[in-house]
Amino acid sequence: MELRTLNEFSARNEMEGCLICHNAPCTKRCPHGLDPAKVIRSLRFENINGAIASAKDNAICKACDTKDCVKTCLKGKVDRPVEIPSLMTYIGNINKNKGIKKVDLGIEFCGIPCENPFFLSSSVVASNYEMVAKAFEMGWAGVAFKTIGVFVPEEVSPRFSTIRKEGNSFIGFKNIEQISDHTLEENLEYLKKLKEDYPSKIIIASILGQNEEEWTYLARRMTEVGADIIECNFSCPHMTGEGLGSDVGQNPDLVALYTAATRRGTHLPILAKMTPNIGNMEIPAIAAMDNGATGIAAINTIKSIMNIHLDDFSSEPQVDGKSSVGGYSGKTVKPIALRFINDMKKHPKLVDVPISGMGGIESWRDGAEFLALGCENLQITTSVMQYGYRIIDDLIEGLSTYVGEMGFDSVQEMVGMALPKLVQAEKLNRHSISYPKFEKTNCIGCGRCYLSCYDGGHQAIEMDEDQEKPKLLPKKCVGCHLCVVVCPVGAISPGKRVEISQ
Known part of the structure:
Protein backbone atom coordinates (compact mmCIF):
# COMPACT_ATOMS: atom_id res chain seq x y z
CA MET A 1 0.00 0.00 0.00
CA ILE A 94 4.14 18.20 12.27
CA ASN A 95 6.81 20.64 13.38
CA LYS A 96 6.19 21.41 17.02
CA ASN A 97 8.58 22.57 19.69
CA LYS A 98 9.92 19.81 21.89
CA GLY A 99 9.92 19.99 25.65
CA ILE A 100 6.68 21.95 26.04
CA LYS A 101 6.08 22.71 29.69
CA LYS A 102 2.98 21.10 31.12
CA VAL A 103 1.38 23.06 33.91
CA ASP A 104 -0.43 21.54 36.88
CA LEU A 105 -4.15 22.21 36.45
CA GLY A 106 -5.03 22.53 40.13
CA ILE A 107 -7.57 25.29 40.69
CA GLU A 108 -9.72 26.52 43.56
CA PHE A 109 -13.49 26.71 43.15
CA CYS A 110 -15.83 28.09 45.81
CA GLY A 111 -12.90 27.88 48.23
CA ILE A 112 -12.33 24.17 47.51
CA PRO A 113 -9.07 22.96 45.88
CA CYS A 114 -9.69 20.84 42.76
CA GLU A 115 -7.01 18.78 40.99
CA ASN A 116 -8.24 20.09 37.63
CA PRO A 117 -11.30 22.04 36.43
CA PHE A 118 -13.01 19.12 34.66
CA PHE A 119 -16.17 17.72 36.28
CA LEU A 120 -18.96 15.49 35.04
CA SER A 121 -22.16 17.48 34.91
CA SER A 122 -25.43 16.45 36.50
CA SER A 123 -26.84 13.94 34.02
CA VAL A 124 -26.96 10.29 33.06
CA VAL A 125 -23.13 10.21 32.84
CA ALA A 126 -23.01 10.63 36.63
CA SER A 127 -25.92 8.63 37.94
CA ASN A 128 -24.55 5.80 40.11
CA TYR A 129 -21.51 4.71 42.09
CA GLU A 130 -19.86 2.55 39.43
CA MET A 131 -20.01 5.20 36.72
CA VAL A 132 -18.58 7.99 38.83
CA ALA A 133 -15.92 5.75 40.37
CA LYS A 134 -14.72 4.81 36.89
CA ALA A 135 -14.55 8.48 35.91
CA PHE A 136 -12.62 9.36 39.08
CA GLU A 137 -10.13 6.58 38.39
CA MET A 138 -9.56 7.96 34.90
CA GLY A 139 -8.75 11.48 36.11
CA TRP A 140 -11.96 13.51 36.39
CA ALA A 141 -11.58 15.88 39.33
CA GLY A 142 -15.18 15.89 40.43
CA VAL A 143 -18.81 15.25 39.66
CA ALA A 144 -22.13 17.03 39.78
CA PHE A 145 -24.16 13.93 40.55
CA LYS A 146 -27.41 13.43 38.63
CA THR A 147 -30.12 15.56 40.21
CA ILE A 148 -31.65 14.01 43.31
CA GLY A 149 -35.19 14.57 44.52
CA VAL A 150 -37.49 13.16 47.16
CA PHE A 151 -39.59 11.57 44.41
CA VAL A 152 -38.61 9.18 41.59
CA PRO A 153 -39.92 10.33 38.19
CA GLU A 154 -41.56 8.12 35.59
CA GLU A 155 -39.32 8.11 32.51
CA VAL A 156 -40.09 7.55 28.83
CA SER A 157 -38.48 5.42 26.13
CA PRO A 158 -36.70 6.49 24.02
CA ARG A 159 -35.46 9.81 25.41
CA PHE A 160 -32.58 10.99 23.18
CA SER A 161 -32.19 12.33 19.63
CA THR A 162 -29.51 14.22 17.71
CA ILE A 163 -28.70 16.65 14.93
CA ARG A 164 -25.90 15.56 12.64
CA LYS A 165 -23.99 17.33 9.92
CA GLU A 166 -20.90 16.03 8.12
CA GLY A 167 -18.90 13.20 9.67
CA ASN A 168 -19.82 10.60 12.25
CA SER A 169 -20.45 12.70 15.34
CA PHE A 170 -23.48 14.77 16.25
CA ILE A 171 -23.39 18.51 16.79
CA GLY A 172 -26.63 18.83 18.74
CA PHE A 173 -28.34 16.57 21.26
CA LYS A 174 -31.84 16.55 22.71
CA ASN A 175 -33.01 14.71 25.80
CA ILE A 176 -36.34 14.41 27.56
CA GLU A 177 -34.88 12.68 30.60
CA GLN A 178 -35.80 13.93 34.06
CA ILE A 179 -33.96 13.72 37.39
CA SER A 180 -32.46 10.58 38.93
CA ASP A 181 -34.51 7.40 38.62
CA HIS A 182 -32.97 6.06 41.84
CA THR A 183 -34.57 6.54 45.23
CA LEU A 184 -33.30 9.19 47.61
CA GLU A 185 -31.78 6.57 49.90
CA GLU A 186 -30.00 4.84 47.01
CA ASN A 187 -28.50 8.13 45.87
CA LEU A 188 -27.40 9.07 49.37
CA GLU A 189 -25.59 5.75 49.65
CA TYR A 190 -23.86 6.37 46.31
CA LEU A 191 -22.62 9.78 47.46
CA LYS A 192 -21.53 8.51 50.85
CA LYS A 193 -19.53 5.63 49.37
CA LEU A 194 -17.96 7.83 46.67
CA LYS A 195 -16.72 10.30 49.27
CA GLU A 196 -15.37 7.51 51.45
CA ASP A 197 -13.55 5.83 48.56
CA TYR A 198 -12.38 9.01 46.80
CA PRO A 199 -11.89 11.63 49.52
CA SER A 200 -9.79 13.93 47.31
CA LYS A 201 -12.44 14.10 44.58
CA ILE A 202 -15.10 16.82 44.71
CA ILE A 203 -18.76 15.84 44.89
CA ILE A 204 -21.44 18.33 43.91
CA ALA A 205 -24.85 17.10 44.98
CA SER A 206 -27.48 18.39 42.55
CA ILE A 207 -30.91 18.61 44.16
CA LEU A 208 -34.45 19.53 43.11
CA GLY A 209 -37.24 20.11 45.60
CA GLN A 210 -40.95 20.65 45.10
CA ASN A 211 -41.33 23.16 47.94
CA GLU A 212 -39.27 25.00 50.58
CA GLU A 213 -39.32 22.09 53.00
CA GLU A 214 -37.96 19.68 50.42
CA TRP A 215 -35.11 22.02 49.37
CA THR A 216 -34.04 22.36 53.02
CA TYR A 217 -34.41 18.64 53.69
CA LEU A 218 -32.44 17.59 50.59
CA ALA A 219 -29.65 20.05 51.38
CA ARG A 220 -29.38 18.67 54.91
CA ARG A 221 -29.23 15.07 53.72
CA MET A 222 -26.56 15.81 51.10
CA THR A 223 -24.47 17.56 53.72
CA GLU A 224 -24.75 14.61 56.11
CA VAL A 225 -23.36 12.11 53.57
CA GLY A 226 -20.29 14.22 52.78
CA ALA A 227 -21.05 16.25 49.65
CA ASP A 228 -18.65 19.16 49.08
CA ILE A 229 -21.05 21.50 47.24
CA ILE A 230 -24.83 21.68 46.77
CA GLU A 231 -26.15 22.53 43.30
CA CYS A 232 -29.75 23.74 43.07
CA ASN A 233 -31.30 22.59 39.80
CA PHE A 234 -33.48 25.57 38.96
CA SER A 235 -33.35 24.86 35.25
CA CYS A 236 -34.34 21.40 33.97
CA PRO A 237 -36.42 22.28 30.87
CA HIS A 238 -38.76 19.28 30.83
CA MET A 239 -39.74 18.37 34.39
CA THR A 240 -43.37 17.23 34.45
CA GLY A 241 -44.69 19.37 37.24
CA GLU A 242 -45.57 22.99 37.96
CA GLY A 243 -42.92 24.94 39.83
CA LEU A 244 -40.11 22.54 38.88
CA GLY A 245 -36.99 22.94 36.75
CA SER A 246 -36.81 25.91 34.43
CA ASP A 247 -40.13 27.22 35.78
CA VAL A 248 -38.13 28.08 38.89
CA GLY A 249 -35.16 29.58 37.05
CA GLN A 250 -37.39 31.93 35.08
CA ASN A 251 -38.89 33.32 38.27
CA PRO A 252 -36.44 35.34 40.42
CA ASP A 253 -38.82 35.20 43.38
CA LEU A 254 -38.82 31.39 43.36
CA VAL A 255 -35.04 31.34 42.89
CA ALA A 256 -34.69 33.56 45.96
CA LEU A 257 -37.16 31.50 47.98
CA TYR A 258 -35.62 28.12 47.20
CA THR A 259 -32.02 29.30 47.51
CA ALA A 260 -32.79 30.62 50.99
CA ALA A 261 -34.50 27.33 51.83
CA THR A 262 -31.45 25.40 50.66
CA ARG A 263 -29.14 27.61 52.73
CA ARG A 264 -31.16 26.74 55.84
CA GLY A 265 -30.20 23.11 55.33
CA THR A 266 -26.46 23.39 54.78
CA HIS A 267 -23.26 25.25 55.53
CA LEU A 268 -21.72 24.05 52.24
CA PRO A 269 -21.15 26.20 49.16
CA ILE A 270 -24.32 26.43 47.06
CA LEU A 271 -24.45 26.73 43.27
CA ALA A 272 -27.61 27.99 41.60
CA LYS A 273 -27.94 26.29 38.21
CA MET A 274 -29.37 28.77 35.71
CA THR A 275 -31.76 28.21 32.83
CA PRO A 276 -30.92 29.67 29.39
CA ASN A 277 -34.64 29.85 28.62
CA ILE A 278 -34.65 33.48 29.66
CA GLY A 279 -33.52 36.87 28.34
CA ASN A 280 -31.37 38.14 31.22
CA MET A 281 -29.72 35.48 33.33
CA GLU A 282 -28.28 38.14 35.62
CA ILE A 283 -31.67 38.72 37.25
CA PRO A 284 -32.19 35.22 38.73
CA ALA A 285 -28.45 34.91 39.35
CA ILE A 286 -28.50 38.01 41.55
CA ALA A 287 -31.61 36.72 43.31
CA ALA A 288 -29.72 33.51 44.13
CA MET A 289 -26.62 35.32 45.35
CA ASP A 290 -28.66 37.68 47.53
CA ASN A 291 -30.26 34.70 49.26
CA GLY A 292 -27.33 32.50 50.20
CA ALA A 293 -25.81 31.10 47.01
CA THR A 294 -22.01 30.90 46.77
CA GLY A 295 -21.76 30.65 43.00
CA ILE A 296 -23.57 30.04 39.73
CA ALA A 297 -23.70 27.04 37.37
CA ALA A 298 -24.55 27.86 33.75
CA ILE A 299 -26.01 26.85 31.44
CA ASN A 300 -28.53 24.04 31.59
CA THR A 301 -30.05 22.71 28.37
CA ILE A 302 -32.19 24.84 26.04
CA LYS A 303 -35.87 24.16 25.44
CA SER A 304 -36.14 22.67 21.99
CA ILE A 305 -37.99 20.68 19.38
CA MET A 306 -35.39 18.62 17.53
CA ASN A 307 -37.08 18.03 14.17
CA ILE A 308 -40.23 17.17 12.24
CA HIS A 309 -40.35 14.02 10.11
CA LEU A 310 -42.07 15.04 6.91
CA ASP A 311 -43.40 11.59 6.12
CA ASP A 312 -45.66 11.35 9.17
CA PHE A 313 -45.07 14.76 10.89
CA SER A 314 -43.75 13.19 14.08
CA SER A 315 -40.77 14.47 16.04
CA GLU A 316 -37.91 12.92 18.03
CA PRO A 317 -37.37 11.30 20.38
CA GLN A 318 -40.56 9.52 19.41
CA VAL A 319 -42.46 7.95 22.29
CA ASP A 320 -45.30 5.85 20.93
CA GLY A 321 -45.72 8.28 18.05
CA LYS A 322 -45.49 11.46 20.15
CA SER A 323 -42.71 13.74 21.42
CA SER A 324 -42.42 16.88 23.54
CA VAL A 325 -40.25 19.91 24.17
CA GLY A 326 -36.91 18.81 25.62
CA GLY A 327 -33.43 20.01 26.49
CA TYR A 328 -30.92 20.82 23.74
CA SER A 329 -27.17 20.48 24.38
CA GLY A 330 -23.94 19.71 22.53
CA LYS A 331 -21.31 21.66 20.64
CA THR A 332 -23.79 24.04 19.03
CA VAL A 333 -24.95 25.56 22.34
CA LYS A 334 -21.45 26.77 23.30
CA PRO A 335 -21.90 30.30 21.83
CA ILE A 336 -25.11 30.71 23.82
CA ALA A 337 -23.48 29.54 27.05
CA LEU A 338 -20.50 31.86 26.56
CA ARG A 339 -22.81 34.81 25.96
CA PHE A 340 -24.69 34.25 29.23
CA ILE A 341 -21.46 33.82 31.19
CA ASN A 342 -20.03 37.01 29.70
CA ASP A 343 -23.20 38.92 30.63
CA MET A 344 -23.00 37.74 34.23
CA LYS A 345 -19.29 38.44 34.55
CA LYS A 346 -19.84 41.98 33.27
CA HIS A 347 -22.55 42.74 35.83
CA PRO A 348 -21.14 44.67 38.83
CA LYS A 349 -23.04 42.47 41.31
CA LEU A 350 -21.73 39.24 39.76
CA VAL A 351 -18.23 40.09 38.62
CA ASP A 352 -16.54 38.21 41.50
CA VAL A 353 -19.03 35.33 41.71
CA PRO A 354 -17.56 31.84 41.08
CA ILE A 355 -19.08 30.26 37.96
CA SER A 356 -19.15 26.62 36.94
CA GLY A 357 -19.41 26.75 33.16
CA MET A 358 -21.03 24.19 30.88
CA GLY A 359 -22.78 23.94 27.54
CA GLY A 360 -21.02 22.56 24.48
CA ILE A 361 -17.65 21.75 26.02
CA GLU A 362 -16.22 18.96 23.88
CA SER A 363 -12.47 19.57 23.79
CA TRP A 364 -9.88 21.21 26.04
CA ARG A 365 -10.07 24.25 23.75
CA ASP A 366 -13.79 24.67 24.45
CA GLY A 367 -13.08 24.43 28.16
CA ALA A 368 -10.29 27.00 27.91
CA GLU A 369 -12.74 29.45 26.34
CA PHE A 370 -15.04 29.14 29.35
CA LEU A 371 -12.08 29.69 31.67
CA ALA A 372 -11.02 32.74 29.68
CA LEU A 373 -14.49 34.21 30.23
CA GLY A 374 -14.19 33.86 34.00
CA CYS A 375 -15.29 30.31 34.87
CA GLU A 376 -13.22 28.41 37.42
CA ASN A 377 -14.93 25.06 36.97
CA LEU A 378 -16.09 23.14 33.88
CA GLN A 379 -18.88 20.58 33.63
CA ILE A 380 -19.28 18.15 30.71
CA THR A 381 -21.95 15.67 29.64
CA THR A 382 -22.71 15.43 25.91
CA SER A 383 -19.11 14.84 24.85
CA VAL A 384 -18.86 12.01 27.37
CA MET A 385 -22.06 10.52 26.00
CA GLN A 386 -20.46 10.46 22.54
CA TYR A 387 -16.92 9.40 23.35
CA GLY A 388 -16.77 8.12 26.93
CA TYR A 389 -14.89 9.17 30.07
CA ARG A 390 -11.59 8.62 28.19
CA ILE A 391 -11.78 12.16 26.79
CA ILE A 392 -10.33 13.32 30.11
CA ASP A 393 -6.85 12.33 28.87
CA ASP A 394 -6.94 14.86 26.05
CA LEU A 395 -8.80 17.45 28.12
CA ILE A 396 -6.04 17.44 30.74
CA GLU A 397 -3.08 17.08 28.39
CA GLY A 398 -4.36 19.64 25.90
CA LEU A 399 -5.19 22.29 28.51
CA SER A 400 -2.01 21.67 30.51
CA THR A 401 0.14 22.07 27.41
CA TYR A 402 -1.72 25.17 26.27
CA VAL A 403 -1.31 26.85 29.66
CA GLY A 404 2.43 26.10 29.51
CA GLU A 405 2.76 27.36 25.93
CA MET A 406 1.08 30.62 26.93
CA GLY A 407 3.60 31.14 29.70
CA PHE A 408 1.17 30.85 32.59
CA ASP A 409 2.31 29.17 35.79
CA SER A 410 -1.20 28.01 36.67
CA VAL A 411 -4.55 27.61 34.99
CA GLN A 412 -5.95 30.16 37.45
CA GLU A 413 -3.92 32.88 35.71
CA MET A 414 -5.95 32.63 32.50
CA VAL A 415 -9.36 32.91 34.19
CA GLY A 416 -11.18 35.97 32.83
CA MET A 417 -8.48 36.96 30.34
CA ALA A 418 -10.99 37.33 27.48
CA LEU A 419 -13.43 39.60 29.29
CA PRO A 420 -11.74 42.93 28.34
CA LYS A 421 -11.81 41.88 24.67
CA LEU A 422 -15.61 41.70 24.63
CA VAL A 423 -17.16 45.14 24.54
CA GLN A 424 -20.52 46.72 23.75
CA ALA A 425 -21.32 46.89 20.03
CA GLU A 426 -21.09 50.69 19.90
CA LYS A 427 -17.48 50.53 21.08
CA LEU A 428 -16.26 48.45 18.11
CA ASN A 429 -14.02 50.05 15.50
CA ARG A 430 -16.31 51.10 12.65
CA HIS A 431 -13.78 53.24 10.80
CA SER A 432 -11.66 50.61 9.08
CA ILE A 433 -11.94 47.51 6.88
CA SER A 434 -10.03 44.24 7.01
CA TYR A 435 -9.98 43.04 3.43
CA PRO A 436 -9.73 39.30 2.78
CA LYS A 437 -6.39 37.91 1.62
CA PHE A 438 -6.48 35.23 -1.09
CA GLU A 439 -3.77 32.54 -1.12
CA LYS A 440 -4.07 31.39 -4.71
CA THR A 441 -1.53 28.60 -4.32
CA ASN A 442 -3.84 26.96 -1.78
CA CYS A 443 -7.05 27.72 -3.71
CA ILE A 444 -8.61 24.71 -5.44
CA GLY A 445 -11.03 26.78 -7.53
CA CYS A 446 -14.27 25.45 -6.03
CA GLY A 447 -15.98 28.85 -6.25
CA ARG A 448 -17.65 28.61 -2.85
CA CYS A 449 -16.46 32.10 -1.93
CA TYR A 450 -17.86 33.51 -5.19
CA LEU A 451 -21.28 31.90 -4.67
CA SER A 452 -21.54 33.02 -1.06
CA CYS A 453 -20.41 36.56 -1.77
CA TYR A 454 -22.67 37.01 -4.78
CA ASP A 455 -25.79 35.42 -3.31
CA GLY A 456 -25.29 36.28 0.35
CA GLY A 457 -22.83 39.16 0.44
CA HIS A 458 -21.86 42.19 -1.64
CA GLN A 459 -20.95 40.76 -5.06
CA ALA A 460 -17.31 41.63 -4.38
CA ILE A 461 -15.78 38.48 -5.91
CA GLU A 462 -15.63 37.36 -9.51
CA MET A 463 -14.21 34.18 -10.98
CA ASP A 464 -11.18 34.44 -13.27
CA GLU A 465 -12.30 32.31 -16.21
CA ASP A 466 -8.75 31.58 -17.36
CA GLN A 467 -7.37 30.46 -13.99
CA GLU A 468 -10.70 29.38 -12.46
CA LYS A 469 -9.71 31.24 -9.33
CA PRO A 470 -11.57 33.98 -7.41
CA LYS A 471 -10.64 37.63 -7.76
CA LEU A 472 -11.52 40.32 -5.22
CA LEU A 473 -13.25 43.52 -6.31
CA PRO A 474 -12.01 45.90 -3.59
CA LYS A 475 -14.41 48.74 -4.42
CA LYS A 476 -17.35 46.48 -3.59
CA CYS A 477 -15.82 44.62 -0.65
CA VAL A 478 -17.00 45.68 2.81
CA GLY A 479 -14.71 43.30 4.69
CA CYS A 480 -17.49 41.11 6.08
CA HIS A 481 -15.30 37.96 5.77
CA LEU A 482 -18.11 35.70 4.58
CA CYS A 483 -15.62 34.35 2.05
CA VAL A 484 -13.14 33.56 4.83
CA VAL A 485 -15.60 31.47 6.81
CA VAL A 486 -16.98 29.48 3.85
CA CYS A 487 -13.66 28.56 2.20
CA PRO A 488 -13.34 24.80 2.74
CA VAL A 489 -9.54 24.69 2.45
CA GLY A 490 -8.45 27.80 4.37
CA ALA A 491 -7.19 29.62 1.29
CA ILE A 492 -8.70 32.96 2.38
CA SER A 493 -7.59 34.74 5.53
CA PRO A 494 -8.08 38.16 7.14
CA GLY A 495 -5.86 40.75 5.53
CA LYS A 496 -4.42 44.05 6.65
CA ARG A 497 -6.84 46.50 8.25
CA VAL A 498 -7.25 49.70 6.26
CA GLU A 499 -8.66 52.96 7.59
CA ILE A 500 -11.76 54.23 5.75
CA SER A 501 -11.21 57.64 4.22
CA GLN A 502 -13.76 60.13 5.49
Missing part, protein backbone atom coordinates in the same frame (compact mmCIF):
# COMPACT_ATOMS: atom_id res chain seq x y z
CA GLU A 2 1.51 3.30 -1.09
CA LEU A 3 1.23 6.07 1.48
CA ARG A 4 -0.70 9.15 0.40
CA THR A 5 0.84 12.46 1.41
CA LEU A 6 -1.72 14.35 3.46
CA ASN A 7 -2.01 18.09 3.97
CA GLU A 8 -3.92 19.80 6.77
CA PHE A 9 -7.21 19.63 4.86
CA SER A 10 -6.98 15.99 3.79
CA ALA A 11 -5.65 14.93 7.19
CA ARG A 12 -8.63 16.55 8.89
CA ASN A 13 -11.05 14.78 6.56
CA GLU A 14 -9.31 11.46 7.17
CA MET A 15 -9.30 11.94 10.92
CA GLU A 16 -12.98 12.91 11.00
CA GLY A 17 -13.80 9.63 9.28
CA CYS A 18 -12.47 7.61 12.21
CA LEU A 19 -15.17 5.91 14.29
CA ILE A 20 -13.23 6.44 17.57
CA CYS A 21 -13.77 2.78 18.48
CA HIS A 22 -13.66 1.12 21.88
CA ASN A 23 -10.73 -1.33 22.03
CA ALA A 24 -9.80 -0.19 18.54
CA PRO A 25 -8.57 -3.08 16.35
CA CYS A 26 -6.03 -0.82 14.63
CA THR A 27 -4.16 -0.49 17.92
CA LYS A 28 -4.58 -4.13 18.92
CA ARG A 29 -3.16 -5.34 15.60
CA CYS A 30 -0.25 -2.89 15.27
CA PRO A 31 2.91 -5.08 15.09
CA HIS A 32 5.06 -2.21 16.38
CA GLY A 33 3.14 -1.50 19.59
CA LEU A 34 1.92 1.91 18.45
CA ASP A 35 -1.48 3.29 19.44
CA PRO A 36 -2.98 4.87 16.32
CA ALA A 37 -6.41 5.03 17.98
CA LYS A 38 -5.02 7.29 20.71
CA VAL A 39 -3.17 9.41 18.14
CA ILE A 40 -6.29 9.99 16.06
CA ARG A 41 -8.44 10.59 19.13
CA SER A 42 -6.00 13.22 20.40
CA LEU A 43 -6.06 14.91 17.02
CA ARG A 44 -9.86 14.86 17.00
CA PHE A 45 -9.88 16.62 20.36
CA GLU A 46 -7.29 19.20 19.25
CA ASN A 47 -4.60 17.82 21.54
CA ILE A 48 -1.87 18.20 18.93
CA ASN A 49 1.08 17.70 21.25
CA GLY A 50 -0.51 14.58 22.65
CA ALA A 51 -1.02 13.21 19.15
CA ILE A 52 2.60 13.91 18.23
CA ALA A 53 3.91 12.24 21.38
CA SER A 54 1.78 9.15 20.78
CA ALA A 55 2.71 8.92 17.08
CA LYS A 56 6.41 8.53 17.96
CA ASP A 57 8.70 7.80 14.99
CA ASN A 58 6.76 8.20 11.75
CA ALA A 59 9.41 6.13 9.94
CA ILE A 60 7.88 3.06 11.58
CA CYS A 61 4.63 3.49 9.69
CA LYS A 62 6.38 4.33 6.44
CA ALA A 63 8.38 1.11 6.59
CA CYS A 64 5.57 -1.16 7.79
CA ASP A 65 4.74 -3.89 5.28
CA THR A 66 1.70 -5.44 6.97
CA LYS A 67 -0.67 -2.44 7.16
CA ASP A 68 -2.70 -4.52 9.61
CA CYS A 69 -4.13 -1.31 11.08
CA VAL A 70 -5.85 -0.56 7.76
CA LYS A 71 -6.97 -4.12 7.19
CA THR A 72 -8.72 -4.25 10.56
CA CYS A 73 -10.18 -0.71 10.54
CA LEU A 74 -13.90 -1.07 11.24
CA LYS A 75 -14.75 1.85 8.99
CA GLY A 76 -13.87 -0.48 6.13
CA LYS A 77 -17.14 -2.28 6.90
CA VAL A 78 -19.00 0.96 6.18
CA ASP A 79 -17.21 2.29 3.08
CA ARG A 80 -13.41 2.42 3.22
CA PRO A 81 -10.89 2.18 6.06
CA VAL A 82 -9.11 5.21 7.45
CA GLU A 83 -5.69 5.70 5.86
CA ILE A 84 -4.00 5.21 9.22
CA PRO A 85 -0.33 4.99 8.06
CA SER A 86 -0.69 8.19 6.02
CA LEU A 87 -2.36 9.94 8.95
CA MET A 88 0.28 8.72 11.41
CA THR A 89 3.02 9.93 9.06
CA TYR A 90 1.35 13.33 8.70
CA ILE A 91 1.14 13.73 12.48
CA GLY A 92 4.76 12.66 12.91
CA ASN A 93 5.82 15.34 10.44
